Amino acid sequence: MARIAVVAGDGIGPEVVAQARKVLDAVLPDVQATEYDLGAARWHRTGEVLPDSVLAELAGHDAILLGAVGDPTVPPGVLERGLLLKLRFAFDQYVNLRPSRLWPGVTGPLGNVKPGEVDLVVVREGTEGLYAGAGGSLHRDTPAEIATEESLNTRHGVERVIRDAFARAGRRERRKVTLVHKTNVLTHAGSLWARTFDAVAAEHPDVATEYQHVDAAAMFLVTQPQRYDVVVTDNLFGDILTDIAAAVTGGIGLAASGCINPEGAYPSMFEPVHGSAPDIAGQGIADPVAAVLSAALLLDQLGHAESAARVNAAVAAELASRVPGVPLRTEEVGDRLAAHAVA
Amino acid sequence: MARIAVVAGDGIGPEVVAQARKVLDAVLPDVQATEYDLGAARWHRTGEVLPDSVLAELAGHDAILLGAVGDPTVPPGVLERGLLLKLRFAFDQYVNLRPSRLWPGVTGPLGNVKPGEVDLVVVREGTEGLYAGAGGSLHRDTPAEIATEESLNTRHGVERVIRDAFARAGRRERRKVTLVHKTNVLTHAGSLWARTFDAVAAEHPDVATEYQHVDAAAMFLVTQPQRYDVVVTDNLFGDILTDIAAAVTGGIGLAASGCINPEGAYPSMFEPVHGSAPDIAGQGIADPVAAVLSAALLLDQLGHAESAARVNAAVAAELASRVPGVPLRTEEVGDRLAAHAVA
Numbered sequence: 001m002a003r004i005a006v007v008a009g010d011g012i013g014p015e016v017v018a019q020a021r022k023v024l025d026a027v028l029p030d031v032q033a034t035e036y037d038l039g040a041a042r043w044h045r046t047g048e049v050l051p052d053s054v055l056a057e058l059a060g061h062d063a064i065l066l067g068a069v070g071d072p073t074v075p076p077g078v079l080e081r082g083l084l085l086k087l088r089f090a091f092d093q094y095v096n097l098r099p100s101r102l103w104p105g106v107t108g109p110l111g112n113v114k115p116g117e118v119d120l121v122v123v124r125e126g127t128e129g130l131y132a133g134a135g136g137s138l139h140r141d142t143p144a145e146i147a148t149e150e151s152l153n154t155r156h157g158v159e160r161v162i163r164d165a166f167a168r169a170g171r172r173e174r175r176k177v178t179l180v181h182k183t184n185v186l187t188h189a190g191s192l193w194a195r196t197f198d199a200v201a202a203e204h205p206d207v208a209t210e211y212q213h214v215d216a217a218a219m220f221l222v223t224q225p226q227r228y229d230v231v232v233t234d235n236l237f238g239d240i241l242t243d244i245a246a247a248v249t250g251g252i253g254l255a256a257s258g259c260i261n262p263e264g265a266y267p268s269m270f271e272p273v274h275g276s277a278p279d280i281a282g283q284g285i286a287d288p289v290a291a292v293l294s295a296a297l298l299l300d301q302l303g304h305a306e307s308a309a310r311v312n313a314a315v316a317a318e319l320a321s322r323v324p325g326v327p328l329r330t331e332e333v334g335d336r337l338a339a340h341a342v343a
Numbered sequence: 344m345a346r347i348a349v350v351a352g353d354g355i356g357p358e359v360v361a362q363a364r365k366v367l368d369a370v371l372p373d374v375q376a377t378e379y380d381l382g383a384a385r386w387h388r389t390g391e392v393l394p395d396s397v398l399a400e401l402a403g404h405d406a407i408l409l410g411a412v413g414d415p416t417v418p419p420g421v422l423e424r425g426l427l428l429k430l431r432f433a434f435d436q437y438v439n440l441r442p443s444r445l446w447p448g449v450t451g452p453l454g455n456v457k458p459g460e461v462d463l464v465v466v467r468e469g470t471e472g473l474y475a476g477a478g479g480s481l482h483r484d485t486p487a488e489i490a491t492e493e494s495l496n497t498r499h500g501v502e503r504v505i506r507d508a509f510a511r512a513g514r515r516e517r518r519k520v521t522l523v524h525k526t527n528v529l530t531h532a533g534s535l536w537a538r539t540f541d542a543v544a545a546e547h548p549d550v551a552t553e554y555q556h557v558d559a560a561a562m563f564l565v566t567q568p569q570r571y572d573v574v575v576t577d578n579l580f581g582d583i584l585t586d587i588a589a590a591v592t593g594g595i596g597l598a599a600s601g602c603i604n605p606e607g608a609y610p611s612m613f614e615p616v617h618g619s620a621p622d623i624a625g626q627g628i629a630d631p632v633a634a635v636l637s638a639a640l641l642l643d644q645l646g647h648a649e650s651a652a653r654v655n656a657a658v659a660a661e662l663a664s665r666v667p668g669v670p671l672r673t674e675e676v677g678d679r680l681a682a683h684a685v686a
């Protein structure tokens with residue numbers, strides 16, 4: 001039995017999560033899903049973001065499936081820090097996994113990149129760096145104001161995520177890991193990342209390695225995304241690079257992610273990269289593919305690699321069959337994906 | 344008379360700078376150029392990066408024209424921190440100006456963007472943020488190692504660069520400024536940037552404004568670069584975004600930049616965004632357009648807007664006349680640009 005906590009969230013969250021659940025129910029015999037009402041709507045209603053009691057309940061699940069939280073009416077940071085990042089940090093989800101594929105049938109923005117040519121995964125560190133919340137300000141609202149943000153990096157945190165990246169690369173065909181950082185400017189953290197990367201690389205002579213500065217990587221993701229296999233990088237660089245990778249492979253509407261605690265000491269969390277898209281919420285036209293691909297990552301993490309592969313195959317068939325210009329219906333896509341995944 | 348300090352540097356630096364000087368000499372009657380031998384070659388020879396005496400001499404010039412410094416044989420950070428960033432900080436070059444245009448004749452990587460449609464400029468803060476060099480490490484080379492990097496932001500530094508961005512937008516046709524930050528995670532610095540932006544915006548009712556998170560901006564630069572006019576952002580975000588902007592407009596081979604001290608208290612510095620490209624150095628095949636466009640920014644900064652416009656027109660003609668597949672010769676391009684700029 002898989003105990004899944006479902007946080008449908010705001011905007012299109014509930015619509016796309018419903019399809020992901022449909023697909024999960026189709027491929028797994030015994031899913032026990034519990035819904036948790038979190039996000040902008042709850043915050044507006046109760047002022048609560050993530051009560052400790054809910055956090056404790058979530059901890060009792062095998063995984064969390066999240067739709068999207070957020071709304072323009074919530075001040076910046078409230079839900080991000082209070083809910084999304086809180087979960088990532090509380091559940092030590094140090095591997096923020098973001099695969100990007102240019103699926104056959106999908107037209108990306110790059111003229112010279114053909115479907116099937118891009119198949120990369122970014123292993124973004126999820127519990128350190130500039131996301132640690134270390135920083136402050138002085139003399140606020142005066143001409144003397146200063147504000148700081150501190151990137152905190154530990155050998156512990158850097159090494160475990162780099163190890164995960166190498167392990168993933170070892171299971172892939174191309175077996176290549178690219179470290180992305182900014183060692184020429186962020187010399188302290190950069191040096192820690194580079195030395196740790198080299199040490200782990202030495203244990204994996206079968207995996208090819210390269211290093212790129214983040215600015216160069218951002219550029220190459222646009223000019224030659226084909227060159228990447230596994231990319232490992234810090235929390236903030238990963239945030240930016242994964243949105244570029246999503247953009248060049250058809251947009252965040254197709255991008256899945258997993259916030260993973262690989263040891264399973266805490267539940268991992270799976271969510272589409274897109275937001276709550278309030279502009280199209282409630283119309284039944286949101287693309288559920290990113291949510292369904294996130295469910296596939298969830299399946300993989302819980303040890304159901306074969307079911308995950310079937311969901312991915314269903315998505316491949318769905319995307320290959322899409323006719324440009326024909327509007328999609330969220331429910332219908334979910335029905336097709338569920339049907340295909342069990343066939 | 345314009346007193347220009349020329350740092351040709353390493354690799355293709357001297358080749359492209361020679362063309363930029365050719366063009367400068369053609370459009371300005373009285374250029375007095377002094378060459379300074381700085382970069383990887385000098386460091387290898389003497390162990391020196393930027394002696395104080397040279398820094399003092401550079402300060403006596405109206406502007407600095409730089410080719411490219413660096414070499415894979417120099418450890419990361421030595422020339423970046425010791426030369427490039429040292430100059431930006433010592434000469435208080437707080438406006439790091441990076442225009443990106445998709446010139447007619449240039450095929451960018453984006454299938455749905457036509458030449459002429461992209462014309463944006465990133466005003467990147469140049470003297471603060473994560474580039475301040477604040478950070479350190481403890482327990483190096485042990486499992487307990489930690490490394491930090493600190494982003495330092497002052498109202499002083501943030502306000503002056505935002506003011507510059509609004510002033511530039513006011514002189515452009517579309518009059519729009521986009522602030523890019525990550526206010527939902529970097530809440531302290533983000534709040535300082537956002538509040539300062541709003542305050543300056545209130546003084547410029549004629550300029551349209553928008554805000555985007557850096558991950559979203561990175562994505563939109565790929566999917567809709569046409570939407571940007573002036574983008575203002577911090578030092579590190581600007582580093583990344585300008586490489587994306589360069590990539591979508593034909594590559595860093597065409598990207599110019601200026602590190603500007605707008606008040607003229609110190610010399611401003613102009614350099615192509617590309618590096619020293621040791622792989623093609625000495626062959627006379629490097630594209631000098633980025634260096635020449637950087638010289639145009641220099642002309643503009645020194646008050647020769649009309650000459651700058653003529654150089655830009657020469658570049659436009661050059662790029663429009665290029666035949667794909669025909670290899671270029673650095674010298675010949677320089678000759679053509681110089682001839683066109685005076686015609």
Ligand SMILES: CC(C)[C@H](C(=O)O)[C@@H](O)C(=O)O
Nearest residue numbers: 080081084085239527528558
């Ligand atoms: C919403 C925000 C906190 C989050 C992040 O920056 O990690 C988002 O951009 C993401 O990539 O999941």
Ligand SMILES: CC(C)[C@H](C(=O)O)[C@@H](O)C(=O)O
Nearest residue numbers: 184185215423424427428582
């Ligand atoms: C070389 C490096 C220090 C520099 C930077 O990060 O600013 C470069 O990438 C640039 O953009 O000019």
